[in-house]
Amino acid sequence: MNREPLAPRLFGRRVPLPLVAWLALVWVLLWGDLSAGNVLGGLAAGLVVSWLLPLPILDPGIRVRPVALVRFLVCFGWDMVASTARVVFWVAHPRPPPTMIVRVRLRTSSESMTVLIMIALSTVPGSLVLEAYEKDLVLHVLGIPGDIEGGVEGGVEGAVRADVAGLESRIVAAFGTRRDREELR
Structure with a gap:
């Protein structure tokens, strides 16, 4: 069972989908053109970057009540x-x-x-x-x-x-x- 539905495994490494979406948004904003090609290119770039350069899991020690x-x-x-x-x-x-x-x-x-x-x-x-x-x-x-x-x-x-x-x-x-x-x- 996958404990992290927003971070599926790709070739053995976890890829956090919110990070991929954020990187794709930044990609589209940097290009300045909302097109299908830019969105797909941003998603591909986000997948590659988040897979090649995984971030450590950090707990900032903050819970919101x-x-x-x-x-x-x-x-x-x-x-x-x-x-x-x-x-x-x-x-x-x-x-x-x-x-x-x-x-x-x-x-x-x-x-x-x-x-x-x-x-x-x-x-x-x-x-x-x-x-x-x-x-x-x-x-x-x-x-x-x-x-x-x-x-x-x-x-x-x-x-x-x-x-x-x-x-x-x-x-x-x-x-x-x-x-x-x-x-x-």
């Missing part, structure tokens, strides 16, 4: 709106905005989840990932009022760490593997 994805997108949208309003307030304010560098320890060890967290944090106005270590992120945070000079752990830094932990939980719930989700428990 629709309900958790919707929850993440709603919370992320709210974060975008609130952060944009905070940045606009400080741009219009006569004094310079409060800024802070915060080191946040992540609970996940998955590189895929860490990259998604870094993208989400850098996308939100007023925050930027400066550096990433094994499980630590160094963030620059703009416009969050509080005791900046005092270095109080529970104040602004604690709020930033709690926000990042919530974002991490939502991203892992929406995109993480079973191992990633168990790591956060």
Whole structure:
């Protein structure tokens, strides 16, 4: 029984049909003419390339869960709106905005989840990932009022760490593997 119906064997090697279709589409687009000859030529080129140069099977470590994805997108949208309003307030304010560098320890060890967290944090106005270590992120945070000079752990830094932990939980719930989700428990 063929386990991979979209990757039949051709002379002993698997040929992924979605890749062949993609290569044929690129072929037709490069030629700029949708004709039967170009489509057949693209399919032939795709078959030859995918058979001669097989790609390794990679697992990016990302699974999509629709309900958790919707929850993440709603919370992320709210974060975008609130952060944009905070940045606009400080741009219009006569004094310079409060800024802070915060080191946040992540609970996940998955590189895929860490990259998604870094993208989400850098996308939100007023925050930027400066550096990433094994499980630590160094963030620059703009416009969050509080005791900046005092270095109080529970104040602004604690709020930033709690926000990042919530974002991490939502991203892992929406995109993480079973191992990633168990790591956060």
